[in-house]
Amino acid sequence: MIVKKSLAEGFAAFEEPWSPRVAGEINNMQIKLAKLEGAFIWHRHDEEDELFLVISGRLRMEFREQKAQVVEAGEFIVVPHGVEHRPVAEEPCEVVLLEPGTTLNTGNVDNGRTVRNLERI
Amino acid sequence: MIVKKSLAEGFAAFEEPWSPRVAGEINNMQIKLAKLEGAFIWHRHDEEDELFLVISGRLRMEFREQKAQVVEAGEFIVVPHGVEHRPVAEEPCEVVLLEPGTTLNTGNVDNGRTVRNLERI
Numbered sequence A, B: 001m002i003v004k005k006s007l008a009e010g011f012a013a014f015e016e017p018w019s020p021r022v023a024g025e026i027n028n029m030q031i032k033l034a035k036l037e038g039a040f041i042w043h044r045h046d047e048e049d050e051l052f053l054v055i056s057g058r059l060r061m062e063f064r065e066q067k068a069q070v071v072e073a074g075e076f077i078v079v080p081h082g083v084e085h086r087p088v089a090e091e092p093c094e095v096v097l098l099e100p101g102t103t104l105n106t107g108n109v110d111n112g113r114t115v116r117n118l119e120r121i
Helices: A007-012 B007-012
Strands: A003-006 A021-026 A029-039 A050-056 A058-063 A069-072 A075-079 A085-100 B003-006 B021-026 B029-039 B050-056 B058-063 B069-072 B075-079 B085-100
Touching: A003 A007, A003 A021, A003 B069, A007 A029, A007 A085, A021 B050, A021 B075, A050 A058, A050 A069, A050 B021, A058 A075, A069 A075, A069 B003, A075 B021, B003 B007, B003 B021, B007 B029, B007 B085, B050 B058, B050 B069, B058 B075, B069 B075
Parallel strands: none
Antiparallel strands: A003 B075, A021 A029, A029 A085, A050 A075, A050 A085, A058 A069, A058 A085, A075 B003, B021 B029, B029 B085, B050 B075, B050 B085, B058 B069, B058 B085
């Protein structure tokens, strides 16, 4: 089956921040839509690299061991596996995430912000 | 190393249509930028799914066994492996491609439009 989707319609389908929705799959990777607002938790993914493409708003990606990067709409950043990071959105921000299907949103941390069984849109 | 890139700057760095540039890597996948213009060739990828996210212009994805899909800016389409397809851009079109690093642009066809050793931007 061919999947075609509009990012705008996808983002319109949910409100909850920090709760990515799965919009499609490419081999073992998933494309997810996420809304970010405020600061997330520090975490790392031991095996999975993670791409954030900012569609609207602005994302500040903080790192333990190097300076933060500000990612504007129309820019993307790749966070390699093993790198501890904390996404912060000082204003609401919409991002496309691309990462292996095995990726847990909170990486090595399992707490109240961990989301399993992501909804599909 | 953290890779952060602007799509606009990436697209400004080359002109040639049907010659994807590698902009980043996420595990075994690559994110590529491509400019499309006119009709490409019919081909399929036996193992690799392929995502096309249209950034500007409009892409018509033709299929042998089902009707074509028009993909507008802000929309994406996933072409599953094994599905014969032909991308057509009646006007110049910029796309983000997401696919395994093993993907050859012309899939099962090897001809003058095949590009190996993609440039990185």
